[in-house]
Amino acid sequence: MTSFVCLKDFENKAFEVIEKTALDYYRSGAGDEFTLNLNRKAFNRIVARIRIRPRCLRDVSQLDASCHLFGKDLRWPVGIAPTAMQKLAHPHGEAANAKAAGKMGSVFILSTLATMSIEEVAQAAPDTYKWFQLYVYKNRSITEELVRRAEKANYCAIVLTIDAPIFGQRWADIRNNFSLPPHLRLGNFVTKSTQSDGVRAEAGISGINKYVTSQFDDTLTWRDVEWLVKLTHLPVIVKGVLTAEDAIMAQEFGCAGIIVSNHGARQLDHVPASIEALPEVVKAVGDKLAVMLDGGVRQGSDIFKALALGAKMVFVGRPALWGLACDGETGVRRMLAVLKKDFEDTLALSGCQSLKDIKRNMIAHELEYAKL
Numbered sequence: 001m002t003s004f005v006c007l008k009d010f011e012n013k014a015f016e017v018i019e020k021t022a023l024d025y026y027r028s029g030a031g032d033e034f035t036l037n038l039n040r041k042a043f044n045r046i047v048a049r050i051r052i053r054p055r056c057l058r059d060v061s062q063l064d065a066s067c068h069l070f071g072k073d074l075r076w077p078v079g080i081a082p083t084a085m086q087k088l089a090h091p092h093g094e095a096a097n098a099k100a101a102g103k104m105g106s107v108f109i110l111s112t113l114a115t116m117s118i119e120e121v122a123q124a125a126p127d128t129y130k131w132f133q134l135y136v137y138k139n140r141s142i143t144e145e146l147v148r149r150a151e152k153a154n155y156c157a158i159v160l161t162i163d164a165p166i167f168g169q170r171w172a173d174i175r176n177n178f179s180l181p182p183h184l185r186l187g188n189f190v191t192k193s194t195q196s197d198g199v200r201a202e203a204g205i206s207g208i209n210k211y212v213t214s215q216f217d218d219t220l221t222w223r224d225v226e227w228l229v230k231l232t233h234l235p236v237i238v239k240g241v242l243t244a245e246d247a248i249m250a251q252e253f254g255c256a257g258i259i260v261s262n263h264g265a266r267q268l269d270h271v272p273a274s275i276e277a278l279p280e281v282v283k284a285v286g287d288k289l290a291v292m293l294d295g296g297v298r299q300g301s302d303i304f305k306a307l308a309l310g311a312k313m314v315f316v317g318r319p320a321l322w323g324l325a326c327d328g329e330t331g332v333r334r335m336l337a338v339l340k341k342d343f344e345d346t347l348a349l350s351g352c353q354s355l356k357d358i359k360r361n362m363i364a365h366e367l368e369y370a371k372l
């Protein structure tokens with residue numbers, strides 16, 4: 001792993017070591033995976049059409065990649081997105097991922113559907129800056145209890161996922177009859193009626209789809225966001241916004257932040273790549289609340305371009321699973337270190353000493369060069 005130089009190296013190794021059904025669950029997107037491909041291509045085909053305009057002779061000997069968000073200083077603007085069931089990648093699961101994030105100065109977002117509990121992860125990684133991702137259960141007392149447990153265990157924000165009223169059609173999971181293996185449990189519910197036994201497959205419906213359909217509340221509206229904002233003293237961040245209209249709703253209903261995301265292309269296929277949707281969201285609310293992004297971020301120039309387009313921070317989902325599969329906590333740490341070095345090199349070589357130097361005029365569309 002010490003020879004790995006880019007995130008693709010971690011992905012390639014992970015593809016060799018993760019068992020097929022779990023790999024398909026992690027890897028796949030919804031439908032014919034149009035948006036899954038677009039998430040990456042958008043950085044290469046669309047955003048890569050945006051060139052970085054480097055500045056020279058700007059003394060980059062003392063680089064500072066730190067950022068300030070929700071009252072907290074972070075070493076760099078990259079966090080780990082919530083992904084369910086991390087013990088499928090490595091027996092140390094979410095604890096290893098959270099510890100690695102802490103050591104690399106990244107935020108760690110714990111999924112409601114983790115294979116370890118809110119408290120276990122907090123105990124394993126007490127010094128990591130942690131947020132909790134929330135799915136809303138039909139049974140609101142379960143939802144409220146999750147929020148209270150996250151508050152009590154020192155998670156610093158609630159990330160409400162709003163792009164998942166129902167489960168996206170992931171063909172690979174249906175074909176594989178994807179289920180949580182019997183030795184694993186949904187960590188937050190081991191003693192509750194919401195037993196992880198619900199994550200067992202039936203013919204034609206993956207186990208997780210069956211679980212979600214029976215437990216998650218598909219009646220959610222912005223009124224429920226209002227309910228959550230009132231329920232908790234923590235900042236509420238909505239994850240899954242792809243339009244200016246929803247960004248404005250998030251601001252009006254009291255959210256502290258937005259993650260522009262298409263859920264790693266796992267929900268509605270044929271939506272835009274998150275990087276394509278970012279400019280309209282920033283234009284609508286970028287001066288009023290923290291706009292962040294996930295989806296397809298794989299290298300330093302991706303982070304740089306997202307920040308130049310107005311994101312305050314970005315998150316990686318699958319790369320952390322690949323790092324975890326390669327070598328647990330060490331693998332995730334190494335993956336983050338490779339990404340951080342790549343981002344710092346991008347800063348230095350573009351003449352930026354700190355994030356405040358990444359202004360909109362540091363990028364230009366290729367057409368501007370074509371005019372010359």
Ligand SMILES: Cc1cc2nc3c(=O)[nH]c(=O)nc-3n(C[C@H](O)[C@H](O)[C@H](O)COP(=O)(O)O)c2cc1C
Pocket residue numbers: 025026027039081082083084111112113133161239261262263264265266294295296297315316317318319
């Ligand atoms: C295997 C897997 C599980 C996920 N589980 C969750 C989840 O539990 N909650 C959630 O809000 N998003 C979940 N996501 C979406 C991620 O938080 C994130 O939006 C996405 O992975 C970012 O794209 P990337 O994987 O290209 O970095 C999941 C994504 C993957 C790949």
Ligand SMILES: CCCCCCC(=O)C(=O)O
Pocket residue numbers: 084113164165166167168208212216263266
């Ligand atoms: C309604 C969607 C729930 C999906 C649960 C886990 C997840 O977010 C993912 O697999 O993606």
